[in-house]
Amino acid sequence: MAHPSRRHFLGMAASAPLAATGALALGAGTAHAADSAYAMVYFTESNTMLEADYNLHLAVSTDGLRWTPLNQNAPVATPTLGAGGLRDPFLLRKQDGTFVVLATDLSGTDWTRNSAYIHVWDSTDLRTFTGYRLLKLHDMTTTHSWAPEAFWDASRGQYGILYSSVNSSGHNVIMVSYTTDFRTTTSPQVFFDPGYDVIDGNLTVGVSGVNYLYFKRAGTLVGARSTSLNPGSFTPFSTAVNHGGTEAPTVVKSLTSNTWYLWGDTYTPNGVFYVWQTSNLASGTWTALDQKLYTQPLNSKHCGIHPITSTEYSNLIAKWGAPAWNRLKSYNFPARYVRHSGFAGRIDAYPFDPYPDSQWKLVPGLADSSAVSFQSVNYPTRYLRHYSYALRLDANDGTSTFAADATFYRTAGLADSSWASFRSYNNPTRYIRHADYALRIDPVSTTTERQDATFHVGY
Incomplete structure (x- = not known):
């Protein structure tokens, strides 16, 4: 409870004292066996x-x-x-x-x-x-x-x-x-x-x-x-x-x-x-x-x-109901989340506004329904796609090229199998990763690169 600070004396009068009850003794805040x-x-x-x-x-x-x-x-x-x-x-x-x-x-x-x-x-x-x-x-x-x-x-x-x-x-x-x-x-x-x-x-x-x-x-x-x-x-x-x-x-x-x-x-x-x-x-x-x-x-x-x-x-x-959207947390910069800013894909430290920039619908892949595409919540006609290997948020133009650029295979996290990584559909040797906080698709081989390419899909 944030507060600036001082007030005045608290008076001690209220309603009349209550009689004790015979309720079952159970520690407040403790868990039930179930x-x-x-x-x-x-x-x-x-x-x-x-x-x-x-x-x-x-x-x-x-x-x-x-x-x-x-x-x-x-x-x-x-x-x-x-x-x-x-x-x-x-x-x-x-x-x-x-x-x-x-x-x-x-x-x-x-x-x-x-x-x-x-x-x-x-x-x-x-x-x-x-x-x-x-x-x-x-x-x-x-x-x-x-x-x-x-x-x-x-x-x-x-x-x-x-x-x-x-x-x-x-x-x-x-x-x-x-x-x-x-x-x-x-x-x-x-x-x-x-x-x-x-x-x-x-x-x-x-x-x-x-x-x-x-x-x-x-x-x-x-x-x-x-x-x-x-x-x-x-x-x-x-x-x-x-x-x-x-x-x-x-x-x-x-x-x-x-x-x-x-x-x-x-x-x-x-x-x-x-x-x-x-x-x-x-x-x-x-x-x-x-x-x-x-x-x-x-x-x-x-x-x-x-x-x-x-x-x-x-x-x-x-x-x-659970949210119809997800947020993606960076593995090696866990205070940062995947977002778009100026339609460029990046990871930024939470919190930020507009916060819907970090909300994504993981929909069936535009080029392969067994994969995923990232649909923006606040720009629902736009998807995260790669262009010259950099990730950006673009409007779906309906072409097969766009669909391929915006489609990724979700895999076990390269740095932690309980997390997730995303391999490009049409550049299958490359994964989504961050570099200087900007998102791109790159080949991944080093420990640092595997961490850069690992995300938690949550809320």
């Missing part, structure tokens, strides 16, 4: 705000690293109350097995707008979103309720809702309000105040008896821990990580190994995630993950990630 995939909620922004969309977006993944945006990366739910837009969505599976989505009540980047409310949706399966409402977290109108997240506190028999607001000293702290139904809350309490500005609290509950709270401090991601969930019990302990200015920490456990991932988001409108990993959450040390291994949904910002079952994964793909 979970084998992940869902991500997010909103979108891009360099020039061409893709600024402050509604609820949804993506899925089988490994928690490479994501498939659903509904063509268009919203799956739209807030209509409050600011009429959202930031910082969060997803939680509740004790009854259904889901709740929370989000900041803020559309755009007007950080001076204060709201005591957050957006809330209920969902049984993430295919429909019901019960949309605003939930009031405090009574003050001079401070905000940013980046809400929730967890189940078994000892209280209630959910805690964490969010960022400003205390009497003038800096942001992590607050908590408790609820049983996400319709009314207890009077708020300070959950974590280390004495300096902190926002974006992300809580991982019950790992070998320890709870971990990650948060943003001065453009870095830092962790605190406690053996209880009591407000005021957390103590900072971890080594800070960042990639430039980083915010929105999200800790995710691998479903297949003892690996933890820490996602962080750059807090400019660029919308770039970076990921760190550790096999020992208690160590508080993280190692940057190779960007070849993860791909965020296009233009996604400040995400929430939660495990889901394989059935839920399949049902979401069936309901919302």
Whole structure:
């Protein structure tokens, strides 16, 4: 949640305290035994705000690293109350097995707008979103309720809702309000105040008896821990990580190994995630993950990630559909994607606008239907073709020469067989590769050339 900084004192009055429930104890944020995939909620922004969309977006993944945006990366739910837009969505599976989505009540980047409310949706399966409402977290109108997240506190028999607001000293702290139904809350309490500005609290509950709270401090991601969930019990302990200015920490456990991932988001409108990993959450040390291994949904910002079952994964793909387009990531420059610019083919560092320059429909080859051609999404009459060995985006003139120049055989990646390479149809000794970031077809023999000619076909 990018922010300029200070607000005023947070009042401590809200609705009446809630009675504890007898709900089944199940650690918030932990996976069910049947979970084998992940869902991500997010909103979108891009360099020039061409893709600024402050509604609820949804993506899925089988490994928690490479994501498939659903509904063509268009919203799956739209807030209509409050600011009429959202930031910082969060997803939680509740004790009854259904889901709740929370989000900041803020559309755009007007950080001076204060709201005591957050957006809330209920969902049984993430295919429909019901019960949309605003939930009031405090009574003050001079401070905000940013980046809400929730967890189940078994000892209280209630959910805690964490969010960022400003205390009497003038800096942001992590607050908590408790609820049983996400319709009314207890009077708020300070959950974590280390004495300096902190926002974006992300809580991982019950790992070998320890709870971990990650948060943003001065453009870095830092962790605190406690053996209880009591407000005021957390103590900072971890080594800070960042990639430039980083915010929105999200800790995710691998479903297949003892690996933890820490996602962080750059807090400019660029919308770039970076990921760190550790096999020992208690160590508080993280190692940057190779960007070849993860791909965020296009233009996604400040995400929430939660495990889901394989059935839920399949049902979401069936309901919302996978994108009709792809993006191609460079193997040896994984921050760069294949795009056209001035109708020349090249690889450029993500993000960029216009972002549709990097979206392609891999259609049956114009000269051989067993091969592929790259049809531009934003110039659908144009295809990527070679001309004097350089790749450029040209209109299909219907000739056999054009069809041959625009047709490529997809093969196992020359540098990594799990990736892809593309061999020219009419120059079969040559492959698509980048050279000084420009795309061309060349013979490939060296290690570097094989890497230049290898791409990940994703979203």
